[in-house]
Amino acid sequence: MKTEDLKNTQDYKYGFTTNIENIRAPKGLNEETIKFISNIKKEPEWMLDWRLKAFKRLQVLKEPNWQKPKYPNINYQDLYYYSAPKSTSEKPKSLEEIDPKILETYKKLGIPLVEQKRLNGIAVDAVFDSVSVATTFKDELTKQGIIFCSISEAIQKHPELVKKYLGSVIPLSDHYFATLNSAVFTDGSFVYIPPNTKCPMELSTYFRINASETGQFERTLIIADKGSYVSYLEGCTAPMRDENQLHAANVELIALDDAEIKYSTVQNWYPGDEKGVGGIYNFVTKRGACRGKNSKISWTQVETGSAITWKYPSCILQGDNSVGEFYSIAITNNFQKADTGTKMIHLGKNTKSKIISKGISAGNADNMYRGLVDIKNKAINSRNYTQCDSLLMGNKCGAHTIPYIKNNNSTSIIEHEATTTKINEEQLYYCNQRGLDQEEAVSLIVNGFCKEVLQQLPMEFAVEAQKLVAISLEGSVG
């Protein structure tokens, strides 16, 4: 690549220097690659050691194979583990080069033109709206002592916090994909909320511009110190194009005494075409620890994209009276596969957890809820409520429920219920009769089915997510 191309790149502004612009790590997974990544990120030595330790561990780990959605073997030596953001010349020049189907979807979601361009990696004008928006927000956050930056920046500027918390929820040796991430993660977000602070706005990767390119091995670390509150949004409703097939992100949340973290995800990566060719493998490890007393972690996810979604956002309820919540909508259409759910591990006294999962399956898709509720012997007076409902459209798709329920003491109560049904024909008929066409009717009923989860989303997401639910199921009934 020529240096001339680099001059006008938007990426420059987001923190990358021109000299790393077109640098790519050599193919393959080895110590050299890891040293390369660490070096280019100007990481301190302890970070490199940490990565190498993970890499060493990776050598003895095997890829898990117990999941239902099977995928072709991944050749880990054939991947690039670091590549700097693309320069303008490689990117599409204008929206005309983009698949009209995607544009159609944008229109339905009501995404502004500039945003559409950004999502597709089209170089936009130097003065880009959200840049200035982002800066104003950053100022306000800094005033309150909130740290919100990329994880690479945090490693350099706040090593004490990173050292203390990184890997404390998802240990180095956890499982294959988590360990892989620990060894080669390239970027991600870091959030620290100081004691007794309520973060004044929803934090979102949306405002951190370079997020759209950090994709493959993302690492997020959120720490809510005593008495603080933060709501974090990940992803966005618009379909995301991505070149990397494998996504193995790690997300760690830590809530100390009386702190609360709300983590919302809308995932709409490329699901492959109607015949099931292509699409992203989304293998994510998300785990939160309610370390302190009265702490709370709440996961909300709307999963509509990816060829395979395989993730279990979990809560480890260590502190007494801590609360874990999981709200999920997983929609699979065509040949998509989802194996998702949660783990609620009750360790502290009087801990509570709630799981609401809605799975919708259409076409030839497979949708699975897999979850664990484990109330340990010392977690007296704990409580769990689980509800997982599945909706099937047609007899080529599947809906599965595999909950693991363990109760180890006599004062705790676990309740679990699950149902599987199809869209009620009477309800459809009723809607049709009132002049709604088939698709509108389905959208209305499905949104009703998902309402409990949609309600949990922050306002700005909720409206878009509703539209997304409808779009994801287009053409599946009728």
Place this chain on the structure above:
Amino acid sequence: MQQFYDFKINKIKNLSSEEKILRKKNLELFYLNGFPSKKDEDWKFTDLNFILGQNFTNIVNTELIPDEKPFNPINEFEHNFIYLVNGKLISKNFDHEEKDKILISNFDYKNEIILYRENTLNFLNNALAKDGFSLEISKNYKFKKPLVIYNYFSNSLKETIVNNKNLIILNENSELTLINFVDNNSKENFIINTIDDIKLKKNSSLKSIFINNSKNNAYFYKYLKNDLEKNSNLENYILSSGLKLNKFDIEVNHNAEYSSSNIFSALNLSNYEHQEIKTLINHNTPNCQSYQKIKNVLNNESKGVFQGKIFVKNIAQKTDAYQLSRALILDDKAEFNAKPELEIYADDVKCSHGSTSGSIDLESIHYLKSRGIPEKEAYQMLINGFLCEVLEKLNENNLKKFLLKKLESQIHGY
């Protein structure tokens, strides 16, 4: 861990050379993985290898000398019976029935040894099984009185494993109520590994009740394979508390339309008892119905497990499947684990499951106490109500009374 078992085919007498080859193959398959451990998904909550390793030093298969002790018959209701000692058919009595309608004999192993794929215990059974019975009921014959199978196990079974197979065929329009009655006072530790093959033909109906009369040191594993033809009906009642370890592995295949299956279980476990019920209900055809209700009361250091799976094939529309597991945990060292699973490929179905576990409702206890009922009695009353509910559907009055009495005596201690 040192290997705590040693099995030999040549201890089994009168085998043809072909049989020997097949049995050897099965034994090799067993030895490949040994007893299942918690690494096997189906044994996640029951680490058999570990449990047996803790409680046995050297398990062997032996040629047994059945000591024919007279058994204590049930007096509460009139019945036919067959009497098994260590799984071997000793005597039978069908005085209440037309004898030419019933075929009973020793299980014929000549044509029945095959390679099961389900699990290593099935391999072990195939390798070592002997004795057992086969029972066939003629077309259009309905049993007038229930049939009790008295299972007696002798003291000489110490540190041994007994493997056997039973076959029950109900031909068209036939009906049978079966009571599997285990009566055993032996304090020795031994293992029973049984495969029951049950075939229900068109319009037939089988009620099967499993009950233990005493507490003992036995480790039971029973694989129940049920094949249901059109319009047939299966009801299982599992009331088998009292064993050190007991696992029911129930497979129900709905192979033709309008068949229905019901599994009810009421277990009151105490003192390190460990019971697991694992079910696999295969809905292979449309319009079938299955129902499972599993209830456990867990006292001191006992462990209850329920692993249930409902599988609905894509052509099995209009399936109605339900699964409920409930547990009362009365001791902090007791434990209840459940894995109620749904795997569904058809859309016009009604499938649901529920699972709850928790302690007894203290408000109810308070209510009863405020009416002058002592605490202990109040507990027993509530447990009684909780467990006895599963017998509601049973309509043979004398039998029901007998079973309720047995349940009650379990709740009040032996």
